[in-house]
Amino acid sequence: MESLSPAALQSILDDIAAAMAQRSDRGQPASYIPELGRVSPQHFGIALCLPGGQTLLAGEATTRFSIQSISKVFTLAIALGRLGDDLWQRVGREPSGAAFNSIVSLEHDQGIPRNPFINAGAIAVTDAILEGLQPRDVLAELLRFLRVAAGDEDIHIDKTVAASERAHAHRNTALAEFMAAHGNLRNPAALTIGTYCHQCAVEMTCVQLARAGRFLAGLPAAPRLVSPARVRRINALMLTCGHYDASGDFAYRVGLPGKSGVGGGILAIAPGRASIAVWSPGLDAQGNSRLGAEAMEHLARATGWSVFG
Amino acid sequence: MESLSPAALQSILDDIAAAMAQRSDRGQPASYIPELGRVSPQHFGIALCLPGGQTLLAGEATTRFSIQSISKVFTLAIALGRLGDDLWQRVGREPSGAAFNSIVSLEHDQGIPRNPFINAGAIAVTDAILEGLQPRDVLAELLRFLRVAAGDEDIHIDKTVAASERAHAHRNTALAEFMAAHGNLRNPAALTIGTYCHQCAVEMTCVQLARAGRFLAGLPAAPRLVSPARVRRINALMLTCGHYDASGDFAYRVGLPGKSGVGGGILAIAPGRASIAVWSPGLDAQGNSRLGAEAMEHLARATGWSVFG
Amino acid sequence: MESLSPAALQSILDDIAAAMAQRSDRGQPASYIPELGRVSPQHFGIALCLPGGQTLLAGEATTRFSIQSISKVFTLAIALGRLGDDLWQRVGREPSGAAFNSIVSLEHDQGIPRNPFINAGAIAVTDAILEGLQPRDVLAELLRFLRVAAGDEDIHIDKTVAASERAHAHRNTALAEFMAAHGNLRNPAALTIGTYCHQCAVEMTCVQLARAGRFLAGLPAAPRLVSPARVRRINALMLTCGHYDASGDFAYRVGLPGKSGVGGGILAIAPGRASIAVWSPGLDAQGNSRLGAEAMEHLARATGWSVFG
Amino acid sequence: MESLSPAALQSILDDIAAAMAQRSDRGQPASYIPELGRVSPQHFGIALCLPGGQTLLAGEATTRFSIQSISKVFTLAIALGRLGDDLWQRVGREPSGAAFNSIVSLEHDQGIPRNPFINAGAIAVTDAILEGLQPRDVLAELLRFLRVAAGDEDIHIDKTVAASERAHAHRNTALAEFMAAHGNLRNPAALTIGTYCHQCAVEMTCVQLARAGRFLAGLPAAPRLVSPARVRRINALMLTCGHYDASGDFAYRVGLPGKSGVGGGILAIAPGRASIAVWSPGLDAQGNSRLGAEAMEHLARATGWSVFG
Incomplete structure (x- = not known):
C-alpha cells in the first residue's frame, strides 16, 4: 500500500x-x-x-x-526546544481521562496538568515560554515557527477571534489561577491567558x-x-x-x-x-x-x- | 537503522x-x-x-x-473474534487516567469500564467470552490460542498462583459486582472472577x-x-x-x-x-x-x- | 409554642x-x-x-x-453498645456529599465509609455486629431491640422483600467486597450482605x-x-x-x-x-x-x- | 443542667x-x-x-x-436579608464532603457551590451582596452589622491581613473565575475577591x-x-x-x-x-x-x- x-x-x-x-x-x-x-x-x-x-x-x-488547540503542538515544540526535559517538571505526559477543560485532575495532582494538550497543560507550556519575555515576543516566535514550518509567510493571528476568546476566558483563567496557587505559574494569569488566547486565534x-x-x-x-x-x-x-x-x-x-x-x-x-x-x-x-x-x-x-x- | x-x-x-x-x-x-x-x-x-x-x-x-495482565491482550483478541465490534457496547477504548484497579470511573460511566486493559475492562472481556460456556472451556481456548500463537504446547496455568489470586480477589469482585449492578455482567461474579484469576495465572x-x-x-x-x-x-x-x-x-x-x-x-x-x-x-x-x-x-x-x- | x-x-x-x-x-x-x-x-x-x-x-x-435504611439507626445503636467508640475505626462521621450508594469516597478513603448511614457505612456497622455471631442471631437482636423500643412484639421481617433485596444486591456487594479489599470487613461478603438485606426488610x-x-x-x-x-x-x-x-x-x-x-x-x-x-x-x-x-x-x-x- | x-x-x-x-x-x-x-x-x-x-x-x-471564615455567617445573614431565598439559586445547602477550598464539586455541580460556608460558596454570597454596590459599601455594611450585633463600635478590618490575603488569593480567584465561567458571578472576579479578602480580615x-x-x-x-x-x-x-x-x-x-x-x-x-x-x-x-x-x-x-x- x-x-x-x-x-x-x-x-x-x-x-x-x-x-x-x-x-x-x-x-x-x-x-x-x-x-x-x-x-x-x-x-x-x-x-x-x-x-x-x-x-x-x-x-x-x-x-x-482558527487552529485553536492545534497551536498547542507548536508551542510544545518551542517549549521543548527552550526548556528541554525541564518542562516535564511542570506538566505531565499522561492521558487525562477527562474533558479538555477539566479542573478536577489539577486538584488531584497538586496543580500539575496531566499533559500539554489539555487546556491547563497548554497554559503551563505557554507560561513557560513566556517567562522573561513579553506576550508579543512569544506570539512573534510562534508565528515565525509556523511560517518557517509551512514555508509560507502569510500566517497571522485573527485579532477578533483573540478578543472574543479573551472575553470568554474565565475557565482558562480559573485553571491558570489554580496552577498559580500551587506555584506552577510564572507570570500573572492575565498575561499568560492573554498570550494563550492569541495563540489559539492563529488562522x-x-x-x-x-x-x-x-x-x-x-x-x-x-x-x-x-x-x-x-x-x-x-x-x-x-x-x-x-x-x-x-x-x-x-x-x-x-x-x-x-x-x-x-x-x-x-x-x-x-x-x-x-x-x-x-x-x-x-x-x-x-x-x-x-x-x-x-x-x-x-x-x-x-x-x-x-x-x- | x-x-x-x-x-x-x-x-x-x-x-x-x-x-x-x-x-x-x-x-x-x-x-x-x-x-x-x-x-x-x-x-x-x-x-x-x-x-x-x-x-x-x-x-x-x-x-x-506469571503473565498476569498481559493475558488481557489475548483475551481481547479472542473476544473481538467472537463478538466483533459488539464488544464495545460493554467496554470503552479510552485511557482511564486512573489506577489499574480504580472503581471511580466505573461509577462515573455507569458500569462501563474505560478500556479493556484496566481490571474492570478485562473482567468485562472475560465475562463476554464466558457467556454460554464453562470456565474450563474458556481457559482451554485461551491456552490453545497462546500455544498456537507461540508455536509451543508447553504453556500452562499455575494453579497455586490462581488460587492465591482467587483468595485475594475482593477488589476485582467489587468491580464485577459493580458492573453487575449496572447490567454489565452476564455471569455470576464468582464464575467470571474465578476465570479471570486463572487467566492471569498463565505462566x-x-x-x-x-x-x-x-x-x-x-x-x-x-x-x-x-x-x-x-x-x-x-x-x-x-x-x-x-x-x-x-x-x-x-x-x-x-x-x-x-x-x-x-x-x-x-x-x-x-x-x-x-x-x-x-x-x-x-x-x-x-x-x-x-x-x-x-x-x-x-x-x-x-x-x-x-x-x- | x-x-x-x-x-x-x-x-x-x-x-x-x-x-x-x-x-x-x-x-x-x-x-x-x-x-x-x-x-x-x-x-x-x-x-x-x-x-x-x-x-x-x-x-x-x-x-x-419496609423501613429499609431507617434500620441503620437501630443497628448503629446496637453497634455502639457493643463496640463503643472502637466502631469509629471502621466508619467515619462525616457527611459524604455523595449519593447513598456511591463507591467513590470509599476509594478515596481507603475502604473507610464516610458515615454509618450511607450504604457502605451501614454495611460496615452490620458487619461489626455480626462478628462472631450468626446472621439469625443478629437479626433476632435487632428485632428484640425494636420490639422493646416500640413496646410492641408484633414487628417482623418481610421475607419476600428480603429475598428481592438479596437478589438485587450487586451494588451493596461491591461495596462490601471493596471494604474487604481494604481489610474493613470481618465476615464473608455474602454473609454480611445477607444480614443487611434482612435488616432493611423489617416492616x-x-x-x-x-x-x-x-x-x-x-x-x-x-x-x-x-x-x-x-x-x-x-x-x-x-x-x-x-x-x-x-x-x-x-x-x-x-x-x-x-x-x-x-x-x-x-x-x-x-x-x-x-x-x-x-x-x-x-x-x-x-x-x-x-x-x-x-x-x-x-x-x-x-x-x-x-x-x- | x-x-x-x-x-x-x-x-x-x-x-x-x-x-x-x-x-x-x-x-x-x-x-x-x-x-x-x-x-x-x-x-x-x-x-x-x-x-x-x-x-x-x-x-x-x-x-x-482575624475572624476569617466566621465572617461568612454574617455575610450570609446580610445576603439572606437582601435576596431571601433567591440566594439558593446560586449556592447549595449541602455539606460538601470535601476540603474548604476544593474546586472538584464545583465542576461536578456546574459552578454552583455546595454551601455558603466553603470558600466558593462564601465568594458567591459576597458576590451577591456586591452586585450594584462598591466593595467599600459592602464592607461598611458588614462592619455596621457586626457593630450592631455586638453592641460595640470598635470592630475593624486589619488592612495588613487583607493585603496579605489578597496577595495569596490565587485559589480563591480560581474558584471565582470558575463560577464566572458558569455564569455564577455578577462582578469582575478581582472585585469580588478583593471584597472577600477584606471581609475575612475583620478582627x-x-x-x-x-x-x-x-x-x-x-x-x-x-x-x-x-x-x-x-x-x-x-x-x-x-x-x-x-x-x-x-x-x-x-x-x-x-x-x-x-x-x-x-x-x-x-x-x-x-x-x-x-x-x-x-x-x-x-x-x-x-x-x-x-x-x-x-x-x-x-x-x-x-x-x-x-x-x-
Missing part, C-alpha cells in the same frame, strides 16, 4: 471530499466562543503533503480557519497546516525544526492525548498521531509518509471535528496508513 | 542484560498476591522475535513467570511470550490469528492503555505498543520488525516492571524502533 | 394528612427493588409520640411498610416506628436503651447524614434529626418533645420520601419545633 | 482556660497567609454571653484575632464575637437583626457545614452549631442558652482550631448543652 501514487491519493481525497459534502449530521461549531460559533458547519477541506514534496488538496483547503488553511506539520512526519522537504527523537515524542503525545477524552477512539479508528482544535481542524501525522490537515467546523460531544475525524478514518483505511502495522 | 543484523541486535540485548544485572533499584514485586510477592526482584530476561524467524534472547529468557517464558506476540507484529512466520485491521486496533489499545496511568509515559519513552503485567512482564510490539518480551519482577509505583520498562527504552533507543517516526 | 396541647397537635396532623391526600406530585417508589416498586405512591401516614405517653396519628399510620407501621424512636427523643415513657450522651450523638449523625446528599436540605427545612428509608419512611426526633414517623412511598431524586419530607416541614413550621432555636 | 448559674459557668470557663494553657499539642497556625502564620499558637481565649445579659470570659478573651475579640453571635442564640438582649425562622436556618447550615469536612465530627463531639475560621476562632451557638466564642490559632488537619474545638467539647460536656437532647 505504501506505493500509492500521488494520483491515487488525489482520487482518495476527492472521494472523501465528495462523501463529506453529502453529509447532514455535521455536529455543531463551538458555541462558547461567539466568533467560532458563527462559522458554518458546511465547510470541509483537506490537504496532505508527501515525501516527494507534493501537496494534494480537496474541498476548501485554502480557506483560513491557517488546510494547506498551510499540512505543510506546517511536515517536520513531524519527517518528510525530506521539511525544515529541520526539531530533532528526530523529539519529533517521535511529540507524535507520541499527540497519539495518546491529542483528542482529549476521545484520544483512544482516534487511535483506534485512525491509528495516527493527531491533534484537534475546536475550530474544527485536525492535524494528523503518518510518519515518513504524509502530513495531513482536515477542517470541518462541526464538533462532536468531545469537542473534536466530527467530519474531520471521519475523513481521517476514511483516509487511513483507504491508504492503509497506520503507525500500528 | 532498519537494517540491524540479528548479530547487532543480539549484542544490544546482551548489553541490556548486562546493564540490568548491575542495577540495585529494582522496585518491589507485587505484594497484594502472596505468591507473586515471593518472587525475587533479581530476575531479568529478554527475548525478541524477528521477521526472519529468529528468536534472540538474553538473561533469564527461558524462566517461566510463560520471555521466549514464549515474544513468540506469542508475533501475530501482533505482523511477522511473516506468525500464525494468522487475527486480521491485520484488528491487529492494528489491538496495538492502538496497547499503546494508549497498556500501562495503566503510565501509558503516556511508556509511549513517550519507548514509542511502541506494550502491555505490562504485575508479574513483571512486558510485551511490546515493533510492527513489522519485532515482537519483544521482557521480565523483571520489581514494579514501580504504577504497577509496571521498572527494569522492564527501562530495558524497552534502552532497546528502542539503540534500534531506533518507534511507531512515531 | 412548646405548650401545644395534644388536641392542637392532632389538628395539625389532620391538616397535614388532608393536604397530602390532595397531592399529585408524589414522586416514584424505589424501582431498583421490585418488591418496593410495587407499592402505590398514594399511601400516606403519620404518627407521633409525646412526653405524656400519647401517640397521635393520621392517615395510614397503622399500615406496615413497621408509623405508630410502631414513632414509638421505637422515643428513646432518641428522651421521652419519659421510653425504655432506657442507650445513654443520653450516646442518644445525642446518634441524633447528631441523623441530622448531618440521615438524608444522604439531601441532609443539609432536611436540616435547613425541617431542623430536626431524621433518617429516611427508600421504603418511603422517615423517622424524625424533636428532643424532649416528640418522636415522629411519616410514610409515603414516592421518592425524590435523592431517594427520600417526597411527601414525607414535606409533611415533616409542615409539622416543624406549625409546631415551631426545631433544634436550632 | 439548664439552671447552671453564671458563677458555675465561670468556673467551667476557668477550668477550660487552665486546661488549655497546659497543652503542648496545639496544631499550627494557618501558613498559606503569611500574616496569619506569624501568630503564636500559644494564645487561648473564650467568652460566652448569657440570656441574662452577662458576658463571661477566660484567657485572652479581649485580644483581637474581633472573643468577647466581641460572642456578643455578635447573640442574635443567633436568640438571647433576649440581642438586637433583632434576623427573623427567628431565618436564625434557625443559619444555625442549621452552621451545624451541617460550619467546619468543612469536619462538620460531622464537630456535631458529634460538641452538638452545637458552630463556625470556624483559619485565624483560630470558633463561634458556637447554644440556642436560648448562650453564644460562645473561642480562639486558639493552632489548626488541625481540616483547618479548624484544635484547642478551640476541644474547648467547645469540654464546655458542652460540662454544661450538658446540646441541640440533640
Whole structure:
C-alpha cells in the first residue's frame, strides 16, 4: 500500500471530499466562543503533503480557519526546544481521562496538568515560554515557527477571534489561577491567558497546516525544526492525548498521531509518509471535528496508513 | 537503522542484560498476591522475535513467570473474534487516567469500564467470552490460542498462583459486582472472577511470550490469528492503555505498543520488525516492571524502533 | 409554642394528612427493588409520640411498610453498645456529599465509609455486629431491640422483600467486597450482605416506628436503651447524614434529626418533645420520601419545633 | 443542667482556660497567609454571653484575632436579608464532603457551590451582596452589622491581613473565575475577591464575637437583626457545614452549631442558652482550631448543652 501514487491519493481525497459534502449530521461549531460559533458547519477541506514534496488538496483547503488547540503542538515544540526535559517538571505526559477543560485532575495532582494538550497543560507550556519575555515576543516566535514550518509567510493571528476568546476566558483563567496557587505559574494569569488566547486565534488553511506539520512526519522537504527523537515524542503525545477524552477512539479508528482544535481542524501525522490537515467546523460531544475525524478514518483505511502495522 | 543484523541486535540485548544485572533499584514485586510477592526482584530476561524467524534472547529468557495482565491482550483478541465490534457496547477504548484497579470511573460511566486493559475492562472481556460456556472451556481456548500463537504446547496455568489470586480477589469482585449492578455482567461474579484469576495465572517464558506476540507484529512466520485491521486496533489499545496511568509515559519513552503485567512482564510490539518480551519482577509505583520498562527504552533507543517516526 | 396541647397537635396532623391526600406530585417508589416498586405512591401516614405517653396519628399510620435504611439507626445503636467508640475505626462521621450508594469516597478513603448511614457505612456497622455471631442471631437482636423500643412484639421481617433485596444486591456487594479489599470487613461478603438485606426488610407501621424512636427523643415513657450522651450523638449523625446528599436540605427545612428509608419512611426526633414517623412511598431524586419530607416541614413550621432555636 | 448559674459557668470557663494553657499539642497556625502564620499558637481565649445579659470570659478573651471564615455567617445573614431565598439559586445547602477550598464539586455541580460556608460558596454570597454596590459599601455594611450585633463600635478590618490575603488569593480567584465561567458571578472576579479578602480580615475579640453571635442564640438582649425562622436556618447550615469536612465530627463531639475560621476562632451557638466564642490559632488537619474545638467539647460536656437532647 505504501506505493500509492500521488494520483491515487488525489482520487482518495476527492472521494472523501465528495462523501463529506453529502453529509447532514455535521455536529455543531463551538458555541462558547461567539466568533467560532458563527462559522458554518458546511465547510470541509483537506490537504496532505508527501515525501516527494507534493501537496494534494480537496474541498476548501485554502480557506483560513482558527487552529485553536492545534497551536498547542507548536508551542510544545518551542517549549521543548527552550526548556528541554525541564518542562516535564511542570506538566505531565499522561492521558487525562477527562474533558479538555477539566479542573478536577489539577486538584488531584497538586496543580500539575496531566499533559500539554489539555487546556491547563497548554497554559503551563505557554507560561513557560513566556517567562522573561513579553506576550508579543512569544506570539512573534510562534508565528515565525509556523511560517518557517509551512514555508509560507502569510500566517497571522485573527485579532477578533483573540478578543472574543479573551472575553470568554474565565475557565482558562480559573485553571491558570489554580496552577498559580500551587506555584506552577510564572507570570500573572492575565498575561499568560492573554498570550494563550492569541495563540489559539492563529488562522491557517488546510494547506498551510499540512505543510506546517511536515517536520513531524519527517518528510525530506521539511525544515529541520526539531530533532528526530523529539519529533517521535511529540507524535507520541499527540497519539495518546491529542483528542482529549476521545484520544483512544482516534487511535483506534485512525491509528495516527493527531491533534484537534475546536475550530474544527485536525492535524494528523503518518510518519515518513504524509502530513495531513482536515477542517470541518462541526464538533462532536468531545469537542473534536466530527467530519474531520471521519475523513481521517476514511483516509487511513483507504491508504492503509497506520503507525500500528 | 532498519537494517540491524540479528548479530547487532543480539549484542544490544546482551548489553541490556548486562546493564540490568548491575542495577540495585529494582522496585518491589507485587505484594497484594502472596505468591507473586515471593518472587525475587533479581530476575531479568529478554527475548525478541524477528521477521526472519529468529528468536534472540538474553538473561533469564527461558524462566517461566506469571503473565498476569498481559493475558488481557489475548483475551481481547479472542473476544473481538467472537463478538466483533459488539464488544464495545460493554467496554470503552479510552485511557482511564486512573489506577489499574480504580472503581471511580466505573461509577462515573455507569458500569462501563474505560478500556479493556484496566481490571474492570478485562473482567468485562472475560465475562463476554464466558457467556454460554464453562470456565474450563474458556481457559482451554485461551491456552490453545497462546500455544498456537507461540508455536509451543508447553504453556500452562499455575494453579497455586490462581488460587492465591482467587483468595485475594475482593477488589476485582467489587468491580464485577459493580458492573453487575449496572447490567454489565452476564455471569455470576464468582464464575467470571474465578476465570479471570486463572487467566492471569498463565505462566510463560520471555521466549514464549515474544513468540506469542508475533501475530501482533505482523511477522511473516506468525500464525494468522487475527486480521491485520484488528491487529492494528489491538496495538492502538496497547499503546494508549497498556500501562495503566503510565501509558503516556511508556509511549513517550519507548514509542511502541506494550502491555505490562504485575508479574513483571512486558510485551511490546515493533510492527513489522519485532515482537519483544521482557521480565523483571520489581514494579514501580504504577504497577509496571521498572527494569522492564527501562530495558524497552534502552532497546528502542539503540534500534531506533518507534511507531512515531 | 412548646405548650401545644395534644388536641392542637392532632389538628395539625389532620391538616397535614388532608393536604397530602390532595397531592399529585408524589414522586416514584424505589424501582431498583421490585418488591418496593410495587407499592402505590398514594399511601400516606403519620404518627407521633409525646412526653405524656400519647401517640397521635393520621392517615395510614397503622399500615406496615419496609423501613429499609431507617434500620441503620437501630443497628448503629446496637453497634455502639457493643463496640463503643472502637466502631469509629471502621466508619467515619462525616457527611459524604455523595449519593447513598456511591463507591467513590470509599476509594478515596481507603475502604473507610464516610458515615454509618450511607450504604457502605451501614454495611460496615452490620458487619461489626455480626462478628462472631450468626446472621439469625443478629437479626433476632435487632428485632428484640425494636420490639422493646416500640413496646410492641408484633414487628417482623418481610421475607419476600428480603429475598428481592438479596437478589438485587450487586451494588451493596461491591461495596462490601471493596471494604474487604481494604481489610474493613470481618465476615464473608455474602454473609454480611445477607444480614443487611434482612435488616432493611423489617416492616413497621408509623405508630410502631414513632414509638421505637422515643428513646432518641428522651421521652419519659421510653425504655432506657442507650445513654443520653450516646442518644445525642446518634441524633447528631441523623441530622448531618440521615438524608444522604439531601441532609443539609432536611436540616435547613425541617431542623430536626431524621433518617429516611427508600421504603418511603422517615423517622424524625424533636428532643424532649416528640418522636415522629411519616410514610409515603414516592421518592425524590435523592431517594427520600417526597411527601414525607414535606409533611415533616409542615409539622416543624406549625409546631415551631426545631433544634436550632 | 439548664439552671447552671453564671458563677458555675465561670468556673467551667476557668477550668477550660487552665486546661488549655497546659497543652503542648496545639496544631499550627494557618501558613498559606503569611500574616496569619506569624501568630503564636500559644494564645487561648473564650467568652460566652448569657440570656441574662452577662458576658463571661477566660484567657485572652479581649485580644483581637482575624475572624476569617466566621465572617461568612454574617455575610450570609446580610445576603439572606437582601435576596431571601433567591440566594439558593446560586449556592447549595449541602455539606460538601470535601476540603474548604476544593474546586472538584464545583465542576461536578456546574459552578454552583455546595454551601455558603466553603470558600466558593462564601465568594458567591459576597458576590451577591456586591452586585450594584462598591466593595467599600459592602464592607461598611458588614462592619455596621457586626457593630450592631455586638453592641460595640470598635470592630475593624486589619488592612495588613487583607493585603496579605489578597496577595495569596490565587485559589480563591480560581474558584471565582470558575463560577464566572458558569455564569455564577455578577462582578469582575478581582472585585469580588478583593471584597472577600477584606471581609475575612475583620478582627474581633472573643468577647466581641460572642456578643455578635447573640442574635443567633436568640438571647433576649440581642438586637433583632434576623427573623427567628431565618436564625434557625443559619444555625442549621452552621451545624451541617460550619467546619468543612469536619462538620460531622464537630456535631458529634460538641452538638452545637458552630463556625470556624483559619485565624483560630470558633463561634458556637447554644440556642436560648448562650453564644460562645473561642480562639486558639493552632489548626488541625481540616483547618479548624484544635484547642478551640476541644474547648467547645469540654464546655458542652460540662454544661450538658446540646441541640440533640
